[in-house]
Amino acid sequence: MTHLECSVCSKNFEAGRIWNLCDCGGPLLVRYDLARLRTEWNRDSLVASANSMWRYAPALPVRNQKCIISLGEGMTPLLHARRTGARIGANDFLIKDEGLNPTGSFKARGLSCAISMCVELGVKVLAIPSAGNAASALSAYAAAAGLEAHIYMPADVPQANFIECKAYGAHVTLVDGLISDCGRIVGERCKATAGQPGAWFDISTLKEPYRIEGKKTMGYEVAEQLAWTLPDAILYPAGGGVGMIGMWKAFAEMEALGWIGSKRPKMIAVQSEGCQPIVRAFEEGTEYSRFWDGASTVAAGLRVPKPLGDRLTLQAVRESGGTAIAIPDRELMDAGIQLASEEGIFAAPEGAACVAAVERLIRSGFLKADDKIVAYNTGSGLKYLEAYSVRFPRTAAGEADKLGGLITPR
């Protein structure tokens, strides 16, 4: 790591210090001396590296390796979805299953990196607004690092997230509102304690520069797992869009390292019909998104009405020749259940939305039958039992014959 750079005005910031956003409000991105790294780091040496995302440590911001807080995040399986692929007409369809990460979602990657940087930079108290999984991951990594975590999440957050945070020992506040409301409250509390001992550090996605560095390892991994060729299309469930921005950054870094060529996948942002600011902005041809009123979807990670990373997400989608597509809740839940029964992969609704999107885009001709398509399942279905239980109600005694379920043993 050499420095940080504002993604909007290109102003530079010194490494080794605590930063949030640029003065202009733009998110900061970490920069590395890739020319030097290219001479020192060879992709073939990875076989001997950690079996986690920290195998890419030379392209991550932590300088003192003793500060790394790892629970085994990353190196998730890339699975061939053969039956689902055959049904929807995608002959080379793969699922990157991020549900196997610690705390059951890819959020573990971002927070492993960000918390490691907190340890390195001496940050002690963390605060986060979260739609769910980021809170779980922050709580787990803060516990592993021995740091204090303050969580603000919508009161209707999935039960798993609430219980995990409490079990990991975080301070949890439920907010009768959306993640945007939680973000505002965290911002105010951080400001109020700034400069004091025990000041709160805002670890909101993109408001601190290191979560995206962890998330970008999804891009390194897919390249390594496909023997250093990228697929034709990547479908990603975009809430904040940070995973997509991170992967796009990873591809540029790997090209600078001489690990891959200039070919890029079509980057496809998938949202839910009930909250689709990126899709609307893509269709309207605007640089930024507008706040999505009345955001509502079972895919909690996609309930982000005005993502801070909208501009960078839209850039990746457009530069790659990709697209943005919204799926209704009912259709993404159907796709999730079908995927589970066909492949043995129990996806989060967010990941299921990507499977539904592949089906639609094959039908529309945007994706071709022989394209190599990678869909990211960003979390485990086990974290969304309320959403799935609507489809699988337990039957009451007496209804067993009708619905097939409960029997009374004799």
Ligand SMILES: *Cc1c(COP(=O)(O)O)cnc(C)c1O
């Ligand atoms: C947070 C989250 C998302 C959205 O991630 P971004 O990278 O911020 O777009 C998608 N799926 C799940 C399961 C999530 O927890």
